[in-house]
Amino acid sequence: MFPERFSNLPAYAFPRLRALLDHHQPGGEVVHMTIGEPKHAFPAWVTDVIAANAEGFNKYPPNDGAPDLLDAISGWLKRRYDVDFETDRLMALNGTREGLYNAAMALCPETKNGKQPVVLMPNPFYQVYAVATISVGAKPVFVNATDESAFLPDYAALDTETLDRTAIAYICSPANPQGAVASRAYWRDLIALAEKHDFRIFADECYSEIYRSTPPVGALEVAAEMGVDPERVLVFHSLSKRSNLPGLRSGFVAGGSECLRRIRQLRAYSGAPLPLPLQMAAAKVWADEDHVVMNRRLYGEKFDIADAVFEGVHGYHSPEAGFFLWLPVKDGEEAALKLWQETGVRVLPGAYLSRDTDSGNPGKNYIRVALVAPKNEVQSALSTLRDCLYG
Template sequence: MTFPERFSNLPEYAFPRLRTLLDAHAPGGEVRAMTIGEPQHAFPDWVGPVIAENTAGFGKYPPNDGTPELRSAAAAWIKRRFGAVVDPATQVMALNGTREGLFNACIALCPEVKNGKTAVVLTPNPFYQVYAVAAQAVGAETVFVPATRETGYLPDYAGLPPEVLNRTAIAYICSPSNPQGAVASRAYWVDLIALAEKHDFQIFADECYSEIYRHDAPVGALQVAQEVGADPERVVIFHSLSKRSNLPGLRSGFVAGGPRSIAEIKQLRNYAGAPLPLPLQKVAERAWGDETHVIENRAQYIEKFKVADEVFGGMQGYKGPEAGFFLWLPVANGEAAALKLWQQTGVRVLPGAYLSRDVNGTNPGQGYIRVAMVAPINDMRRGLIQLRDCLYE
């Protein structure tokens, strides 16, 4: 039997790769996992009761697109948070986690050919790995665009050659960015939307970290698109309850965009989707309607930002994140630093190169490690001090 080689040339996923690097070596102290962006703050105390009240829903097939109540709750949140207006019936679809949405939207919306040539999908570099895998699944050419200190940790898509932009079908952008915590300004969104209008491509805005920030709430892509009067199909946004509400195990998010785009994504869901069980949709509906727990959660992260600034404030090259919950720390070599840290302290971090791709012999994540600030604050403080003393003293 022969198998397709569509994904055979993908690099190993980041976390199995990390296990290969570290697990043959004994930790140098109490293990502190600071690798995965899995929130550890408490989720709202009403989650269990809502599930219990709706357990009969496990006996029914859930609606593929999300219940009308859930889609209305998401649309109402978009209006409150961003001032953007979407029709919950035609412009919102519930997701079984945004990774599903970010992948399947590319399957549903990316053409095989653009202007007579292979379609291009743009992605920042470093990036959330599902972007590139989605592009590869549809046979598109992936163009990795550096998101470095020199570019404000956001990709400069406007700097690409016209030949590439004219073939571009989709541009992924993450704001606040994972791993660097950079926030796209309104001016950045205006310029990117204008570029997309000029070259007729769609923007997939991964905004999963939008509710974790230090100062001002990040501007949203759909918000700006509506303000400037862009084509309603130009921007597709993705949001999640994993970070906002500390519910990564709920596997709940939503996608919103133009009616034609959402119709295509819904059509794919009809055949290949995995809708959220009804009791969990009830939890998601409640979560999108409640901001109290979000404000409390953000306050905890603000205190963590302060701790990171105290620990690394005098370190050359340190830049505290604007938003999100990762530190993107400069080192000579990410793999060597992660291995040294593990062997000498037991602190476990992710080499930045595992989130990036080599382009022309250069990997923009090579000189970094990513550190997740998700543990309880005192545990996190101890881990950061150990990291500083091991790698920077």
């Protein structure tokens, strides 16, 4: 017998994409613009650090993170957000997906005000939010993040009964896939809402270092300014996007000391800490900003290209941050299939990142396009896409 609660899960986005496209021949040279897997160079010295610490492969790695790594993360939080975090309020992660899932496992109560707890999440959303919710026996509530709400979920518009049952609210800023950034006012309102209805905020900020001009405001800095309970807000960061190191699997969670104690306790039984040589490399990467500035410049150039290519396209929004385009189309699946069959450019239908709601699927009329390839390839592919879908 299989758990009934998992029977309603939709197929993951990329198997759905393969089912849609792969029995059709591409109409040209294949260009992959589906997966947010960075292709810019990571710092060349990373492999040297790993090699210099290779004897660490002969040891079980520290479950919570090596002191060097935690110190580097604490230093980065201070430089980036001007917040002071002792290492008892930090834990290294084997990628943020692990943390986003296990934090729900460790912190979501079995009931909230005597009822099944609710977990809020933006729609579209990172799929682990929903799976974590279902795993803990909570009810996922998908809040559409649309053009009308500046592509961020308006949790305050929910009814009081739902908010009083809410245990956790996931929020991604900068948003995947729309690139919207939560303002200081947005964070203040959300934190105040969490205080009023007694729920925790899980802030997924893994795209925070890829932005056009102004560094995105972080949940931790606003929470510190407001003087709220440190257990109220947890944030999740990663080196995958910031430093082009998705294969290093290095991220972290920061929050209140009691929340971190509970997450560590679960991690001791079920987690897989990062090998020590990789932790030493990650410590040096968190301490270096030069490569991040270069990385951001490269993405900025590609966003400038996108703005030029899609100038005049009705409904086009130039993203504030991240590295995706969220392009309006009549139907995402039809557009992705047409583009594949006629040009070989491969994109993701927006509906594959969203769930149907009473007010519709907010991703149905969009495609997501990842700008991770080299600049010349991006320029050619975007021009091809425009000619095919908007010409």
